[in-house]
Amino acid sequence: MTDATPPMSSVLRAFDVLTVLWEVNGAGPSEVATRMDVPKSTAHVYLHTLEETGYVVNDGGEYRLSHQFLATGSRIKHRNSLFQAAEPKLRELAMETGELITLVIEEAGQSVILHKETGDRSLELGIYSGMITPLHSNATGKAILANLPPERTDEIIETHGLTPLTEKTVTDEERLRTELDSIREQGYAVDWDQQVKGMGLIGAPIEIDGELKGAVGIAGPTGRIQDETYQTTLRQELQGTIDSITIKYRYGT
Amino acid sequence: MTDATPPMSSVLRAFDVLTVLWEVNGAGPSEVATRMDVPKSTAHVYLHTLEETGYVVNDGGEYRLSHQFLATGSRIKHRNSLFQAAEPKLRELAMETGELITLVIEEAGQSVILHKETGDRSLELGIYSGMITPLHSNATGKAILANLPPERTDEIIETHGLTPLTEKTVTDEERLRTELDSIREQGYAVDWDQQVKGMGLIGAPIEIDGELKGAVGIAGPTGRIQDETYQTTLRQELQGTIDSITIKYRYGT
DNA sequence: AATATCGTCTGATATAATCGGACAGTTTAA
DNA sequence: TTAAACTGTCCGATTATATCAGACGATATT
Helix, strand or coil: CCCCCCCCHHHHHHHHHHHHHHHHCCECHHHHHHHHCCCHHHHHHHHHHHHHHCCEEECCCCEEECCHHHHHHHHHHHHCHHHHHHHHHHHHHHHHHCCEEEEEEEECCEEEEEEEECCCCCCCCCCCCCCEEEHHHCHHHHHHHHHCCHHHHHHHHHHHCCCCCCCCCCCCHHHHHHHHHHHHHHCCEEEECCCCCCEEEEEEEEEECCEEEEEEEEEEEHHHHHCHHHHHHHHHHHHHHHHHHHHHHHHCC | CCCCCCCCHHHHHHHHHHHHHHHHCCECHHHHHHHHCCCHHHHHHHHHHHHHHCCEEECCCCEEECCHHHHHHHHHHHHCHHHHHHHHHHHHHHHHHCCEEEEEEEECCEEEEEEEECCCCCCCCCCCCCCEEEHHHCHHHHHHHHHCCHHHHHHHHHHHCCCCCCCCCCCCHHHHHHHHHHHHHHCCEEEECCCCCCEEEEEEEEEECCEEEEEEEEEEEHHHHHCHHHHHHHHHHHHHHHHHHHHHHHHCC
């Protein structure tokens, strides 16, 4: 619980180097050295070491992040049994609705978009697989927050707070809690303009044997999502998808 | 060129810990310690440090790789301008052909699948975004190898050799070179059963302003790819896709 | 209830990260 | 063309820090 053991500074710095390389999109020892305020020789050893790991490549004196990150990330995703069960069903849902579909899980108190599928009229809003957001900032995350064990929900709210992403993001804890109550009762969550202006979301949880595994979201332009009859259609299709994911997860079909 | 500066052992070990965590899919300090042959307390400090970086999460005493890898990998992919230009075109190609489409680039002398798109009758052969393979083992890689600057091609063949993946993989350098010559002349590459038994591939290079940027591949069952007329159709669609990628890359449409 | 095994933490020790400086190669300016 | 100012890579002395044995309470197992 407490944090008495100090982390290894060399390892932390190695990851700082990775961050710098991402930010500048490739650099040599000198540039890394000035950005991190360390001697040039030190920066060089880090870069040399990271190249050895395969996560950095040296491309004519210029060091860049390699695609090893993509490989490792993809393998993590493809090994996930929820993803395996969900992928084809999400694809169908994207084809049928034409909207942007997301599969979301909770990790370390945050929302992670494990997978996204796009339809023919999907929004393109910088949503990407692996994207991390606060759970309280959108309907899919709230569908998770509402169905986690209560003590876990409390813990997450306490440690992460309610940071606003737009002026519509819920920041009042009391309001969030009543919202979560109705989400739990209704079985789904809807909101718009809370994470990204102009984007509306419908989210519903995936529960298997009473355990929450994640949530599926449908994202569309706020205007479309606000339309009552269209929203009802989407909710029904969403629930159908979740049901078939659940069946496939349990029985493999 | 030589490797006189020794890499930092602590950083290398940190990445070894990540590898172990991947292999066992989550473990505590004790298990990591025995697998790496280090004291338990040492393993603990590494895990604690990696947790701090965000690439590892502690989930009830069990440490796992986090989805930060997926986030970083995706961001690298989405920032790539070739990917940005190619994605919608590859999607169309997948819809039209129904086959598995791959976008491949060269990195550190190897083939990296930057992106894949699946159609309604695509093979499912463990191909994933970020996957790294030898360049000589398949048509898409050979399309790259054939169109790289000659000295680069030589360098790659020399440093990486011609490791076989199946009994059909080309391992004779002379044969590979004559094959590369005809690929360069024809403008495309075809083979089957060389990387994975039962899979056939058509690959063609993406060249922009005389510079090789990568290659696009169409993968299907060996039987389908061997059919002359079908293969011709695929080649034409492939070339059309590459042309529109080129245009979009240069002029943004 | 007793024993084994777990994750976490402390403190002494010796290893390994650090940093100034040297060097050759390349780009920039004069 | 020359000179100056860069660059990336490497060496060696120093000292900060990764390492390791062992202790601790908490869980799991027997």
